Amino acid sequence: MQGRIIKIVSNVYTVDTSDGIFNCVVRKRLKNDVKLVVGDIVEISDASDAYVIDDLCERKNSLIRPYVSNIDVALIVISPKPKADWVLVDKVIINAIDEGIEPIIVCNKSDIAKVDLSDYKSFKTFYTSAKSFEGVLSLKKYISHKTVCLIGQSAVGKSSLINAMANINLKTGELAKKTERGRHTTRQTELIKCDNFYIIDTCGFSLLNTIDISPEELRLYYDEFLQFSDSCRYHGCTHTGEPDCCVMQHVGKEIPQGRYDRYITIFNELEEKRRKKYD
Ligand SMILES: Nc1nc2c(ncn2[C@@H]2O[C@H](COP(=O)(O)OP(=O)(O)OP(=O)(O)O)[C@@H](O)[C@H]2O)c(=O)[nH]1
Ligand SMILES: [Mg+2]
Ligand SMILES: [Zn+2]
Known part of the structure; x- marks a missing residue:
């Protein structure tokens, strides 16, 4: 049976299949060959005492920091506060293109202000608010049947956006009063299955920010x-x-x-x- 790894906690791999969600272990032979990551599509079987991952299907792409695979869309989230670092945004775009991932700019907290996105006319862009729900439906519609990854500075509202789109309750954090920066509330990588899309909440901007081209x-x-x-x-x-x-x-x-x-x-x-x- 085929499924998708949605969570890894020490040696337990949580796999989502059309028959439900299973906690699995990895067959020893496979364990020695590859390091499985969240997002991987795998073959699992029901051994006598446990569900076992037997094989890894070919990856469309894979990212590091965090380790995730098979991503279709990168939602690059920015906000009026904290202010966007546009060089970082452009670097993330370059890396996304390099991995065959579609970069999309999402300007969240548009209830506070609408950040000027006129430099990004050649990209798909959305104005959203996790507070007023502005733009949330159209974004949801755009990412249906896709696997998306949220990238952006701490406290721009990535987790809040997922909560708004998926009707779940991820932990969110406040801006630190003194520095007006985020506190890196999200610490674990998990693939969350929503109505008809998969979404990965990540912690901050660590993902995709060093470029490896000439x-x-x-x-x-x-x-x-x-x-x-x-x-x-x-x-x-x-x-x-x-x-x-x-x-x-x-x-x-x-x-x-x-x-x-x-x-x-x-x-x-x-x-x-x-x-x-x-x-
Ligand atoms: N006004 C307004 N505030 C928002 C919006 N979205 C999020 N916030 C607030 O911004 C703060 C940070 O939100 P989070 O969702 O924790 O941000 P994050 O990007 O997940 O941050 P990290 O997990 O640290 O990377 C919280 O206090 C939210 O309530 C929005 O659309 N409008
Ligand atoms: Mg978060
Ligand atoms: Zn020229």
């Missing part, structure tokens, strides 16, 4: 550049100052200034990283 490859992760980059004079133009760069000519027009500025920031960081590696 500076020259970075441009390939920007859909906004695509329609102009063919007209750059140089074939491998990085759009960072080459002559007759068509991309740069459209910055501030079709290409959002903010996205381009952060592209340069990330480009420089990647160059610096490479320099350090070879020093």
Whole structure:
């Protein structure tokens, strides 16, 4: 029988199947071969004394920090308070694209203020409020039949959003009064099955925030550049100052200034990283 690992606590693997939820152990042979993670699709069987995971089905993708697999959509959650770190947002987008995960920007706490998302016109975006429920239904509709992962700074309201969408009661936390930062309330990775979608609550932004590509490859992760980059004079133009760069000519027009500025920031960081590696 096939199922999906939704929780791992020490040696007990909780697997969701069409016949119900089972606590399983892992067959020794498999245990030596791979490290199973939440999100994995597995084959299980009913041995005499326990349910046993016999096999792992091929992963569509897998992430680290937290270890999860087979994700379709990354909901990148931001809020008016705490304020968004847009460089971090763009890095998460790059990593999501790299893993074949669709990045979506969710601006939560829109009952407080509506953060300007005009830099992200080429992405799917949602304004939501876990308090007033604004946008919650349309977001829910969009993610039906998908496995989604929430990523975002502490206290932007990831757990609150899941509670609003799934009618459950995850622990949420307050902003620390002094620092106005979150307190990392969520500490465990769990795949939560909702009506017709799976959702993973994560703790903070740890997931997906270091990029492992070369500076020259970075441009390939920007859909906004695509329609102009063919007209750059140089074939491998990085759009960072080459002559007759068509991309740069459209910055501030079709290409959002903010996205381009952060592209340069990330480009420089990647160059610096490479320099350090070879020093
Ligand atoms: N006004 C308003 N407050 C919200 C909204 N969503 C969440 N909050 C509040 O923001 C605080 C943080 O919410 P959490 O859901 O714990 O945030 P989180 O992103 O899960 O934080 P971590 O688990 O620490 O990463 C809580 O006090 C919530 O009540 C919203 O849409 N509007
Ligand atoms: Mg949380
Ligand atoms: Zn160019």
